[in-house]
Amino acid sequence: MSARLRVVAIADADSFVKWSASLLSGVDGIRRHLLIVSTPLTVSREQERTALAGTGFTDAEVTRLSFDEVRGWLAGHQPDAVVLAGRGAFVRLIGGQIDRLERRPVVVGGLPGMSIPAQRGALEYRRHCDLVVLHSHRERRAFAELGTRIGVDVPLGLATLPYARSSLVERAAPASFVEREARGETLSRSQTRPDSRVLAQRMTVRTEERAETLRPPATDLVFASQAMVPVERHERAAIAEILVRAAEANPRRRVVVKLRSRRGEAETHLERDAYADLFASRPANLVFSYQPMVVALERAEGLVTVSSTAAIEALAAGVPVIALDTFGVRKSLLNTVFIGSGLLGSGEEVVRRQFRHPHPGWMWENYFHPASESGWWSDVEKLIAQRRAGTLAPRPVPQPRAGALHAAWHRKSVLGSTDRSLAGAVALAVGTPLVRGILSRRRAATDTWSETGTDYTLEPAPHVDSLRR
Known part of the structure; x- marks a missing residue:
């Protein structure tokens, strides 16, 4: 397409603002914009700055507006495509406004991080989208299976998880594969899967390069908090205790509790027992941080989480991880994605800072496929061409049953x-x-x-x- 395409992301909550802006920042040659819609989950100005860090979005490319202003704004600017970035009910509500436009753009949905297990509501609420963006081969397979089970047929596109964009992803792709694909050769699944020895070697090189260039020294243990995982107060208190023990075991090294919101700010999910309230007392080297994750990782010796997407962001930066399995490994903890990764570890291993890199065989299926396999934007361009030709079948938001x-x-x-x-x-x-x-x-x-x-x-x-x- 010769003309620059106009693409607008529409979001409200912090994780969706970060995801949609990061996703569009990886597409060259488009006119991009971000609409932040006012809901109870809308990011504060400070959260917005944190979410947009590193995306290149300028103030002129961001507009805050009410829900009732969305349709008029879209009608006036006539984007070629919109990326609906919010929880399912938000996506469906905005989708209803898009259906009322005389010139309907291509509608793209997606999820802001690791999405295993694939949840029914995530697909049901996005069934009206022309494309749903996912971030791993495993996710695409899971959502395809889910769609078959519930009778929802939505095109699924593959993108590199925006926070995992780094030279590590390209290093993980054997040169022979990239060259053969460029020549248009048809490859079998076994041929397209990167060799595990190559992955391991290139991850080691990436980590060594990172260690040589980081300033100041990377000595922090960074804990990526989550609002909903684990959900029980006693479990969250147990994590706080592990972090205190880790700080006491290494008084000269910081333990950084990376938080997503300050008092009075909202997150994508409701946090009932905030970590900031769970430390009766804490060592001087245990600190809270609200800085962007990419900044926190610059000083990270390793990252600890239960199931945050920050684990993938850390691995892409060459930072080893412990996925805490103190409370088990099950779908409700959203950590079954780490089975077979080699990243699962106990609280005692956190205290001893026994971080690890993933098993190479796990990577290709889980977020570290070569960027050349991420064809979501090509899918969008084809959909825009179909819409302009009048051959794109409408996918209206279903009418409420009641x-x-x-x-x-x-x-x-x-x-x-x-x-x-x-x-x-x-x-x-x-x-x-x-x-x-x-x-x-x-x-x-x-x-x-x-x-x-x-x-x-x-x-x-x-x-x-x-x-x-």
Whole structure:
């Protein structure tokens, strides 16, 4: 396409702002923009600066606006494609506004980090998208299997996880594969999978190069906190205790608790027991940090998490990881993705700082495929061409099953206090108990959350995480 395409990301919460801006920053030659929509989850100005660090987005490329202003803005600017970056209900609500446009852009959905297990709601809420972007071969396979189970057919595109973009990804691709692909040769799956010995050698080189160039010395133990994992207070308190012990074991080296929000700020998921409140006392070398993860990793000797996507960001930067398995390995902890990675470790190993790099055989399936395999943007360009030719079949947002009351509840549940309509207030009061009952029945129907042989789930998440705050 000769003309520069105009692509707009629409987001609200911190992780989705970071993901969508980072995703678009990897596409050359486009006119990009970011709309931040006002909801109870919307990033603060400080969170916005942190989320956009390293993306190259300027103030002129970011617009904050209310939900009711979205359709008018899109009608006036007529983007070629939009990236809907928010939780499922937000994506569906914005999708309904896009359906009302006279000139409908290509609609791209996606998830902001590791998405194993593939969850039913994640796909159901994005079934109207022309393309859903995922970040690993394993994720694509899981969501394809999930779609077959629930009867949802959505095109799935593969992207490099934006935070994992580094020379490590390209180093992981054997040169012979890249050269043969460039010549247009058809390769089998076994041929396209990078050789494990090559991966190991190139990861070692990358780590050694990083150690030589880092200033100041990389001595921090960085803990990537998560709002929902683990969810129980006693489990989160146990992690706090492990971090205190790690700090006391090495008084000259910092333990950095990397937090996502300050008091009064929202996150994508509701955090009920914030780590900042779980330390009755802490050593002087245990500190809290709100800086961008990319900055925190510059001084990181290693990273610790339960299942944060920060693990992939760290590995891409050559920083070894411990994926904490103190509470087990199961879908509800979102850490089954690390099975076979060699990254799982105990609290005692955290205290001893026994960080590790992943087994090379795990990498190709899980986020470290060669960038040349990430064809999501090529998929978008083809969709735009189809739309211009009038051959792209419409994928409208499904109408609410319970009519206007259901639609009002949906809007109110996403927009919270910014929706001041009487219909929204009534729908919320009537609909919330009904929705809780429906979710409870669905959880009791089957139990794919406890299955060990699949990478997807069919029921709602075990723990309720309301959009409202």
